[in-house]
Amino acid sequence: MSTVHRTLAGIQASTRSFVREPFTVVLLVVLPALSIQIYGIGMGQFPDVGVFAVSGSVATVGRITGAVFATGALAGVLGLFQMISARHADRRLAICGFRGVELVTARFATVAVASAVVSVVATLSLIVLVDDPIRAPLAAFGGLAIAGAIYGLLGIVVGSVLPRELEGSLLLVILTDVDNVFASGLFGIEDSITQFAPLAHPHAIVTEAVVEGALATGHLVPALGHLSLFALLSVAAYTYQLESGGDA
Amino acid sequence: MNRRVTTAVRMGVREFRRTPVLLALLVFLPAYIIGAFVLLVPDVDVPATIDGTRVAVPMTDFAAAFMTPVTVAILSGIVGLFLVQTSQAADDRLRLAGYTATDLVVSRVGTLGLGIVVVTMASVVVAVFAFTPESTVPFVAATLLVGLTYGILGVVVGIVLGRLGGVYVMLFSPMVDVLLFQNPLATDAPEWTKLLPSHYATNALFDAAFTSSIDVWDFGGAVAYTVGLLVIGVLVFYQATDVE
Numbered sequence: 001m002s003t004v005h006r007t008l009a010g011i012q013a014s015t016r017s018f019v020r021e022p023f024t025v026v027l028l029v030v031l032p033a034l035s036i037q038i039y040g041i042g043m044g045q046f047p048d049v050g051v052f053a054v055s056g057s058v059a060t061v062g063r064i065t066g067a068v069f070a071t072g073a074l075a076g077v078l079g080l081f082q083m084i085s086a087r088h089a090d091r092r093l094a095i096c097g098f099r100g101v102e103l104v105t106a107r108f109a110t111v112a113v114a115s116a117v118v119s120v121v122a123t124l125s126l127i128v129l130v131d132d133p134i135r136a137p138l139a140a141f142g143g144l145a146i147a148g149a150i151y152g153l154l155g156i157v158v159g160s161v162l163p164r165e166l167e168g169s170l171l172l173v174i175l176t177d178v179d180n181v182f183a184s185g186l187f188g189i190e191d192s193i194t195q196f197a198p199l200a201h202p203h204a205i206v207t208e209a210v211v212e213g214a215l216a217t218g219h220l221v222p223a224l225g226h227l228s229l230f231a232l233l234s235v236a237a238y239t240y241q242l243e244s245g246g247d248a
Numbered sequence: 249m250n251r252r253v254t255t256a257v258r259m260g261v262r263e264f265r266r267t268p269v270l271l272a273l274l275v276f277l278p279a280y281i282i283g284a285f286v287l288l289v290p291d292v293d294v295p296a297t298i299d300g301t302r303v304a305v306p307m308t309d310f311a312a313a314f315m316t317p318v319t320v321a322i323l324s325g326i327v328g329l330f331l332v333q334t335s336q337a338a339d340d341r342l343r344l345a346g347y348t349a350t351d352l353v354v355s356r357v358g359t360l361g362l363g364i365v366v367v368t369m370a371s372v373v374v375a376v377f378a379f380t381p382e383s384t385v386p387f388v389a390a391t392l393l394v395g396l397t398y399g400i401l402g403v404v405v406g407i408v409l410g411r412l413g414g415v416y417v418m419l420f421s422p423m424v425d426v427l428l429f430q431n432p433l434a435t436d437a438p439e440w441t442k443l444l445p446s447h448y449a450t451n452a453l454f455d456a457a458f459t460s461s462i463d464v465w466d467f468g469g470a471v472a473y474t475v476g477l478l479v480i481g482v483l484v485f486y487q488a489t490d491v492e
Contacts, residue, residue, distance in 0.1 A: 023413050031416060042428030045436040073419050081412050165411060166330035167269050173322060173419045174277050178284065181427070187311065189288045 006098055010106025013089075014082060015113065028078075028118055032070040033125040039066025040129065043186075063130055064210055065184040067122040068203045071144045072151035073176045075115040079155020080168050082107060087163055087241070094242060104238045107156060115148030126210065135213025142215075143205030146223045150198050151176065153230035160237035198226050252347055256355035260335075261362060274323060274363075278371040281319045285311040286378040296432035298458045305458055312378035313387075313457035314431070316371050317394040317450050321422035323367045324395040328402025329414045331360055332485070339489050352489065353482050360403065364395040383456040386467070390453035393470040397445045398422060400474070400481040407488045426450060448473055 019025060043062025090103050123141040127134050134140055155172060162168045182189060183199035194200045201223035208216035264270060289311045293304040339352055347355075368391050381387035401421065405414045429441040430450040441447065448469030455463050 021410075021412065023409065024416075027413055027416050031420065035420065038424050039428065041438070042424065045429075045434040045438070046431070069423075070420075074416065077412065077415050077419065081415075162269065164267070164269070166326065166334070167267070167273055169330070169415045170270075170273050170277065170323065170326050173326060173415065174281060174319075176419065177318075177322060177423055177427075178281055180423070181285075187285065187289050187307070188292075189290070193288055 003099070003102055007102045007105050007109075010093070010098070010103060011109045011113075014086065014106055014110035017085070018078070018082075018110065018114065028074055028114065029121055031074060032067060032118060032122040033129070035066040035070035036063045036122070036125050036129050037066070039063055039069070060130055060132075060211065061185065061207065063126060064203065064206050065180065065186075067126050067144060068147050068183065068199055068206055069176070069180040071115070071118050071122045071148045072180070072199055072202075073173075074118045075111060075148035076151035076155040076158075076172050076176055077169070078114050079111045079152040080159040080172050081155075081165070082111060083156050083159025083238075083241075084163050084165055084168060087159075090242060100239055100242050103242070104235060107238070108153075108234075111152035111156065112149060115152045116145060119144040119148050126206075130210060134210050136209040136215060139209035139215040140206050143202045143209060143223070146205070146227055147199055147202035150202065150223075150227050150230050153227070153234040154198065156234040157230065157237045160234070160241040163241065195222065198230070201226065250351070252351045253354050253358065256342065256347070256351070257358040257362070260331075260355070260359035264363070271366075274327075274366055275370045277323060278319045278367070279374045282312060282315045282371060282374045282378070285315045294433060296454075296458075297435070298432060299455050299461065299463065302435075303458070306379075309379040309457075310432075312375045313381070313454065316375045316391055317430075317446060317453055318422060318426045319371045320364075320367055320391055320395040321398040321426050321446060322418070323371075324364045324399040325402040325405075325418040325422060326415070327363045327367065328360055328399035329406035329411075329418050330402075331356065331363065332403045332406040332488075333411055333414070335359075336489070343489065349486060349489075353485060356403075356485070357478070357482075360399050361396070364392065364399045368392045368395045379457075381457045382460045383462060386456035386462050387453060390449050390456055390467070390470065393449040393467075393474055394426070394446050394453065396474045397449060397470070397477060400477045401445060403481050404477070404484050407484050422446075445473060445477070 040059050040063035044059035046058055093103060119141055122144050123137060126140060127137060158168050158172050162171060179197045179199045182194045182197035183203040201219040204219040205216045205223060208214050286308050289307045292307050294307050294310055295302055296305050296310060335356060342352060372388050372391055402418055405417050409417060425444045426446050429437060429444055430446050432454050448466045452463055452466035452470055455461060455466065
């Protein structure tokens, strides 16, 4: 079997195992819209008391926060469970002759596809739910896709380093929730600090696209920087767990 | 408590102890969340609604008090979710070995309770490093009630939705309920948010944090909500383990 065939077989197997859980597929489609609407209502109840470092109406920024959070969280949890559930299968595939690079490509590709699907759903939901028309939907999609990819990779890192469902979920859920609050502008934490939060730049890209109708070029490079960093970390973590027998 | 129950709880605690990473996370994560917010929020006063009155409170105190129930809700929910998920196979075997339905329920509730106490204590210790609640004991009690509420919810969600779906739901629920809809900074909270799981417990918690009075109505509501959820949780648990 050629490298391409082996990689495709890996992607197909991962995707199939995911699609076998129809409830999970439903959640991936429903949760972004639900999250956007709930965050919009939730943040709409806050008065403008100078606590929130947001541009645009608080309700709109709430919806954007809901979209970024849903995309990142869904992709992250998917990446985590993908790694944990596939750990033993990957070891057996490695014994069968699959190379590490093929396996890691298959895992990344599955997470990337799922992230892209969630990003599309989140973008469409934003278009429908935000009061004013979104003038730069592609830029909004781009920001959400980066958020999903970063968290998909983070899920792979956590799943490789901490391959236990309870501990991995605890860590990922807390990281996601805290990161989301940092990125949202809630609590008015300084930009010099929040810029290190992985969701901060994707959040800014989506906000600029929705509120200003422009591409936030100043945030694109740092966002891609975060993406590259997590890609490197996930390759290193995945390779480590494969070589160490998956008992990291 | 009979010997079968104490044995099952002891085994549950031993399982906790065998996973030092879990214990480390349960202690470290509260420090990370509450500590990060206390250190990073600006040093200003914010207007918050406490006991029905709009008052100005320091942002650092607010962050410490507010992130405590958020942290406890998230951690307790996930612990409840995985406790029931990991114990299902063991429960079936224990049933064959002669455990009654009541033994199993009391054992699992006991183990869950211990986990929630650990999470609550870790979170409160971090919070009181940053600020001193006006009424410490009610503050701890209200935090524990938030933990119990979300721990039981985690159990129910774990049984009904499974692991992946359950993690999704328990990731979103505390953020939406506690962080968004029980937030004292809000001025126009919709009426239906009073039906959310943490409403009464967080009200009691903020009263305890910033006033010397205790609202019996909020505590009573929180206890009633927790007991109601516990009844639902026990029924769902009975159904899932097919006992009796």
